[in-house]
Amino acid sequence: MTEKDFVPKDLSEEIKEGKTTWQSPSNIALVKYWGKKENQVPANPSISFTLNSCRTTTTLAYRKRAKKATDFDFEVYFEGERKESFEPKIQEFFQRVEQYLPFLKDFSFYIDTSNTFPHSSGIASSASGMSALALCLMDLEKMMAPQMEKNYFLQKASFLARLGSGSACRSIEGNLVVWGKHRNIPGSSDLFGVKYPGEVHDNFRNYQDTILLVDKGEKQVSSSLGHGLMNDHPFAENRFEQAHGNLNKLQEIFRSGNLSEFIKVVESEALTLHAMMMTSQPYFLLMKPNTLAIINSIFSFRKETGLHLCFTLDAGANVHLLYPEYEKEETLEFIKAELLEYCEKEQFILDGTGDGAEKVELA
Ligand code: DP6
Numbered sequence: 101m102t103e104k105d106f107v108p109k110d111l112s113e114e115i116k117e118g119k120t121t122w123q124s125p126s127n128i129a130l131v132k133y134w135g136k137k138e139n140q141v142p143a144n145p146s147i148s149f150t151l152n153s154c155r156t157t158t159t160l161a162y163r164k165r166a167k168k169a170t171d172f173d174f175e176v177y178f179e180g181e182r183k184e185s186f187e188p189k190i191q192e193f194f195q196r197v198e199q200y201l202p203f204l205k206d207f208s209f210y211i212d213t214s215n216t217f218p219h220s221s222g223i224a225s226s227a228s229g230m231s232a233l234a235l236c237l238m239d240l241e242k243m244m245a246p247q248m249e250k251n252y253f254l255q256k257a258s259f260l261a262r263l264g265s266g267s268a269c270r271s272i273e274g275n276l277v278v279w280g281k282h283r284n285i286p287g288s289s290d291l292f293g294v295k296y297p298g299e300v301h302d303n304f305r306n307y308q309d310t311i312l313l314v315d316k317g318e319k320q321v322s323s324s325l326g327h328g329l330m331n332d333h334p335f336a337e338n339r340f341e342q343a344h345g346n347l348n349k350l351q352e353i354f355r356s357g358n359l360s361e362f363i364k365v366v367e368s369e370a371l372t373l374h375a376m377m378m379t380s381q382p383y384f385l386l387m388k389p390n391t392l393a394i395i396n397s398i399f400s401f402r403k404e405t406g407l408h409l410c411f412t413l414d415a416g417a418n419v420h421l422l423y424p425e426y427e428k429e430e431t432l433e434f435i436k437a438e439l440l441e442y443c444e445k446e447q448f449i450l451d452g453t454g455d456g457a458e459k460v461e462l463a
Contacts (some may be wrong), residue, residue, distance in 0.1 A: 101291060104202045104258050119161035119210075122240040124232035124410035127270045127277065127398040128222065128271075128309055128412060128420050131346045132368050132373045134329030135339070139260050140196075141290045143330060144343035145280025147421075148270045149307060149352060152454030154217045156228035157363050160236035161210040174209035186213075193230070196263040197330045200256070201237055203244065211236075217449055223311065223418065226421035230264030231257070232273035234248035235457055250339070256294035257457075265323075267292040274455035276300060276354070282347050301357030310435055313447040314390045315417035321377075321384050323415050339376060343369075359424065363402075363410040365420065370413040388417040390442035395419070401434055409434070425452070 127148040135143030137271045145272070165173065172194045176186040180457070190211065190384045198204050211233065217223045238257045242248045261267035262279070269292050270277040276296035282288045286297055289322045299302055330336050346365050377384050398411055409431050421439075440446040 101255065101289065103200075103291065105327075106259050107247060108200070108202065109239070111203060111249075113244045113246060115162075115164065115240065115243050117161075117163040117173065118243075119339070119462070121157060121158055121339045121460040121462060122157040122232045122235040122239070123157045123460050124228045124235060124271050124273075124291060124456055125454050126156075126225075126228045127151055127265065127267065128239065128414070129270070130350065130369060130412065131258050131343050132369050133266050134327060134373050134376055135277065135336060136327045137217075138264060140266050142266060142280040143336070144340040145278060145282040145285070145288060145347055146267075146343065147265075147276060147347060148275060149453045150271060150456050151272040151309060151451045153451040154215075154223060154228065154311070154449060155266070156213055156215050156225055156232045157234035157460065158211060158213045158236055160233065160240065160344060161212075162207045162240060164288075164447075165206060165208055169205050172209075173207070174211060177210065177212040180212065182355075190233075193233070193264045197237075197260050200260065201241060207240075208359045215336035218316070218447075223313075223449070225283050226265035227268040227271045228437050231261040231457060232435050233257075234260035234264065234268070235272070235459070239459070246273070252410050255294075257291050258294075262292060266327075266445035270397075275453040278347075282344060284348060284351060296354070298351050298354055300354045303359060303424050303426075304354060304453075308421075308423050308425055308428055308431070309421075309451045309453070310421040310432070311449040312419045312421065312435075312439060312443050313450060314392060314419060314443055315388050316395070316444050316447070318336070320326045320386065325379075326384075326415055329375065329382075333376065335379060336375065337385060339353050339372065342372065359408040363408060367410050370411060373415070374413060386416050387413070391417045391419055394439055397438055403437070405430065407431060413421065 127150045129146050129148040131147045133146035174181050234257045240420050258269040258272045272294050277293040278288050279293040281290050287294045407427050413419045
């Protein structure tokens with residue numbers, strides 16, 4: 101597939117008005133995307149677990165405009181209230197995807213969105229939000245081109261979501277998704293996420309992710325800025341190479357179910373991501389004292405119990421705690437007794453791997 105394959109050829113059905121609703125999950129990367137080229141092409145391949153509970157629901161209402169127009173016409177609502185501050189991001193997204201959705205200027209849109217997780221929780225809503233919107237837009241395209249195949253629908257939704265926010269392309273399907281060309285992963289592409297095609301051991305079934313909300317404040321540094329700092333980063337080439345190597349290791353780990361090796365790759369990826377931030381120019385530091393306290397506590401817990409709890413981090417201070425379902429009881433007991441004290445107002449989110457986005461059928 102190339103970009104050109106996503107330019108629609110036959111939009112024959114006339115659509116006047118209607119609405120569609122999609123619910124899309126967040127995802128948590130095991131091998132991180134950090135650094136990009138032009139047009140949202142990732143500097144290295146990444147892989148993530150699709151989550152289940154952290155979701156965005158987006159309704160796209162559309163009405164054909166009376167005359168052909170030269171501008172986009174849309175309003176964005178968050179939980180029923182107009183949210184003009186979200187609109188520049190959607191405007192930019194529409195500009196980026198217009199060549200692939202040439203009908204965008206023919207409609208007036210109302211976009212209403214809500215999250216299952218607290219908005220200011222420091223949990224990125226761009227992955228779930230952009231993927232939900234991309235799916236709504238694909239639904240509209242599919243109405244104009246009813247012969248569209250499911251695989252194309254999903255690939256193009258991921259392709260569009262990527263143009264909104266890179267990691268969003270990994271939120272369409274479940275529950276392990278690869279994005280970025282990797283020589284040993286057939287079908288992998290820089291343009292969209294694909295379901296991980298290899299064998300996956302039962303140890304990873306319904307893998308748990310408990311998210312500790314350490315710092316719910318606004319991000320100090322946007323992801324886009326952070327990605328940009330990889331351009332002249334002294335360690336960039338080695339880092340990108342390392343990500344390819346870690347994906348090779350994960351392929352073997354997914355097959356064998358070796359959780360000790362899984363932990364080594366996943367935690368190293370999280371710390372490398374933050375090491376890249378700490379060694380860019382300008383440098384920045386997103387971990388908080390409580391992030392480090394949690395990490396150290398996990399190390400001790402593992403040593404004492406031999407269980408397989410590990411952590412990963414996004415571009416922020418919150419900690420994702422990953423562990424197998426069959427160790428859930430003891431692990432959760434430890435989390436509640438020892439780790440919640442490091443969270444803002446003891447807040448946390450119980451999540452696990454999920455099957456990807458879903459259309460919400462309106463009654
Ligand atoms: C640290 O997808 O938010 O979460 O493409 O600029 O929107 P943009 O960046 P974004 O970057 C996410 C980076 C990360 C790692 C990851 O999810 O792979």
